Amino acid sequence: MKTEQAAVTRQTFDQVILPVYAPANFIPVKGKGSRVWDQQGKEYIDFAGGIAVTALGHCHPALVSALIEQGQTLWHTSNVFTNEPALRLASKLIEATFADRVFFANSGGEANEAAFKLARHYAVTRHSPYKTKIIAFHNAFHGRTLFTVSVGGQPKYSDGFGPKPADIVHVPFNDLAAVKAVIDDHTCAIVVEPIQGEGGITAATPEFMQGLRELCDQHQALLVMDEVQCGMGRTGKLFTYMHYGVTPDILTTAKALGGGFPVSAMLATEDVASVMAVGTHGTTYGGNPLACAVAEAALDLINTPEVLAGIEERHHRFHAALNAINDKYAVFADVRGSGLLIGAELTANYQSRAREFLHAAATEGVMVLNAGPNVVRFAPSLVIDIEDIDAGMARFEKAVARVITPTV
Ligand SMILES: *Cc1c(COP(=O)(O)O)cnc(C)c1O
Numbered sequence: 001m002k003t004e005q006a007a008v009t010r011q012t013f014d015q016v017i018l019p020v021y022a023p024a025n026f027i028p029v030k031g032k033g034s035r036v037w038d039q040q041g042k043e044y045i046d047f048a049g050g051i052a053v054t055a056l057g058h059c060h061p062a063l064v065s066a067l068i069e070q071g072q073t074l075w076h077t078s079n080v081f082t083n084e085p086a087l088r089l090a091s092k093l094i095e096a097t098f099a100d101r102v103f104f105a106n107s108g109g110e111a112n113e114a115a116f117k118l119a120r121h122y123a124v125t126r127h128s129p130y131k132t133k134i135i136a137f138h139n140a141f142h143g144r145t146l147f148t149v150s151v152g153g154q155p156k157y158s159d160g161f162g163p164k165p166a167d168i169v170h171v172p173f174n175d176l177a178a179v180k181a182v183i184d185d186h187t188c189a190i191v192v193e194p195i196q197g198e199g200g201i202t203a204a205t206p207e208f209m210q211g212l213r214e215l216c217d218q219h220q221a222l223l224v225m226d227e228v229q230c231g232m233g234r235t236g237k238l239f240t241y242m243h244y245g246v247t248p249d250i251l252t253t254a255k256a257l258g259g260g261f262p263v264s265a266m267l268a269t270e271d272v273a274s275v276m277a278v279g280t281h282g283t284t285y286g287g288n289p290l291a292c293a294v295a296e297a298a299l300d301l302i303n304t305p306e307v308l309a310g311i312e313e314r315h316h317r318f319h320a321a322l323n324a325i326n327d328k329y330a331v332f333a334d335v336r337g338s339g340l341l342i343g344a345e346l347t348a349n350y351q352s353r354a355r356e357f358l359h360a361a362a363t364e365g366v367m368v369l370n371a372g373p374n375v376v377r378f379a380p381s382l383v384i385d386i387e388d389i390d391a392g393m394a395r396f397e398k399a400v401a402r403v404i405t406p407t408v
Contacts, residue, residue, distance in 0.1 A: 009039075024362050031058025034384045034392075036367065045392035048367040052197070052229050052341065052379035055256035055302060062297050063259050070293035078284055085292035090265075092299055096238055098247045099267035104287035108228035108254035109143025111264035114281055115250045116147055116191070118268060119222045122275045123188030127220060133187040135221075137173040139199030139372075142191065142226055151191055153199070174204060176211040187221040189250075194240040197229035200375045201336055201343025209246040222249040222272060228264070232256035233302040233382050235339035236311040243338075256382075259298040263291035302382065311339045311382055314389060318342050318378055321393035329400050342378040343371055350374075353403070360399035366392045 010025050026038040034057050036044045049055065056063060070085060077083050090102040103118075105111045116134065123131035136142070140153040149157050150164040153173075158164055171178035173196060183190070190212050196202040216223045225248040230240040232253055237243055239251065249272050254264030285291075301307060319335060322344050326332045334345040346354060354370035361368045371377040380389075 024359075026362065033057040033059075034381050034388045043365060044362070045366045045388055045395060047378045047380045047392055047396075048369045049379045049381055050260060051255065051369060052234060053255045053258075054260045055232060055234070055382045056259045056298060057381035057383060058260070060259065060301075062301055063261075063294050066293045066297035067261065067290065070290050074289050076285075076288055076290075079282060079287065083287065083289045083292070085289045085296055086287035089292045089296045089299065092296065092303075093265060093267060096299075096303055097251070097267055098241075098269065099251065100270035101268050101273035103266040103268075103281070104292065105254075105264045105266070105283050106262050106285050106288075106291070107143070107264055108226075108252065109145045109148045110283065110286075111228065111252035111254055111266045112142045112148045112151070112191075112226060113145050114266045115224050115226075115252050115268075116151060116189070117281060118250060118266070118272065118276065119189035119191075119224055121280065122222060122272050123220075125275045127188075128186075131186050131188050131220075132167045133182075133184070134168045134189050134191060135179060135182060135187055136168060136170055136191045137193075137196070138170050139173060139196055139202070140170075140191070140193055140226075141196070141198035142193075143228075173199070173202060174208045176208055176215075179212065179215060183215050183219050183221065185219055187219050189222045189224050190216055191224045191226060193226045193228075193230065194244065195230040195235065195338060195341060197341065197377075198371055200345070200372045201341060201377060203336070203338060204244070206244055209241075209244040213246045216249075224248060224250045224252075226252050228252055228254040229379075230338075230341055232298075233308055233311065233339075234341050234379070236308055236315070238303050238308070240338070256302070257298065258291055258295045261291050261294040263288070263295045307382055314380075314382075314384060314386070315339055315342070317386060317389045318393070321389070321396075325393070325397050325400055328397075329404055331400055331404065337378075340378070340380055340382055340384075343375040344378075345375045350403075356403050357399060360402040361396055363402065364395040364399040366395040366399065368396065 028036045030037045034046045036046050103114050136151045138153040142148040142152045147165050153170045169182050194204050227239050251267045257263050322335045332344045333347045337343045352373040357376050369377040
């Protein structure tokens with residue numbers, strides 16, 4: 001028997017949730033594929049994907065049945081006992097990548113926290129207690145724990161919390177000379193997003209990625225790739241490093257890994273992983289059977305030629321539509337990105353107004369994201385129907401028209 005539930009509205013948010021978010025003024029209650037409905041029954045086409053998370057759309061039948069099956073079998077064991085879904089998922093991730101070892105956690109920030117601790121611990125145990133410098137990039141985003149927010153390159157997120165973890169240096173992204181100027185034998189790691197997501201959808205150049213690998217090798221530093229946003233098929237290969245032919249020592253993945261169920265993973269080579277011992281690091285929930293069962297189903301679907309090959313066509317559909325809108329309204333200075341991680345940077349006339357486009361889009365019935373103040377971001381399902389792209393872009397065009405012709 002279902003108990004009566006109290007009515008909640010968008011106003012409830014303002015009363016009960018820590019005021020760190022500014023959610024839209026409607027509440028989604030239902031999703032199917034790339035369509036979402038709010039409390040009032042209004043329909044939206046979802047180009048936001050829960051921030052690059054729902055890579056197979058909402059309530060994909062294969063993920064739903066994995067969740068139900070595991071939900072009726074075993075929910076949680078902790079790491080005092082291992083479990084079958086975690087072992088299967090780890091084996092598949094290893095099979096599909098450079099990695100030999102996997103650590104599971106629950107969020108991107110936690111996977112990165114593990115990665116940075118591992119990089120430091122490797123350098124300290126293998127080389128020297130002074131080999132602790134981490135090189136990272138301006139506008140990078142790696143999560144909100146104090147360590148990850150400090151490695152992130154946006155001081156507005158890390159200031160105001162007292163002393164930060166030390167020995168972290170930030171240099172401009174895609175500037176190899178700047179990295180050369182700061183790297184030395186005390187450097188334990190370079191941390192890089194192959195495509196900066198929150199920072200504005202900026203891809204590393206091939207020369208930059210190649211150069212980072214070479215500099216790491218010269219200085220016995222580890223190359224850590226944060227693929228929390230750009231991984232799991234988002235750019236048309238399972239992981240973005242595969243486009244570059246540059247292999248990391250440590251890689252983190254989260255967002256799309258569970259298709260909407262919270263789960264993350266840090267992947268590492270055997271050599272790097274071997275410095276860890278029982279008790280060096282851990283988490284209660286990491287590798288939870290429900291999370292891993294869903295992620296296994298997501299990986300089984302995403303890592304197929306059908307899904308990966310379909311991303312290119314969808315990418316072109318988005319680009320063509322955005323360029324057509326731009327031909328008409330001249331709002332974008334640049335349309336960029338890879339696969340289904342696309343950014344449309346606003347022209348000087350619309351500086352810092354990306355959120356207005358988000359609000360207008362919601363009004364017209366399409367969910368989009370921003371990436372910083374000047375970039376409208378699209379991170380839809382990797383299997384979004386072409387008709388949904390076309391219908392959503394028609395709505396987005398109306399939203400653009402709405403922003404540039406304000407009603408008096
Ligand atoms: C979202 C994101 C994170 C943080 O993930 P959370 O799950 O929010 O902790 C880290 N790195 C990148 C590149 C991200 O996009």
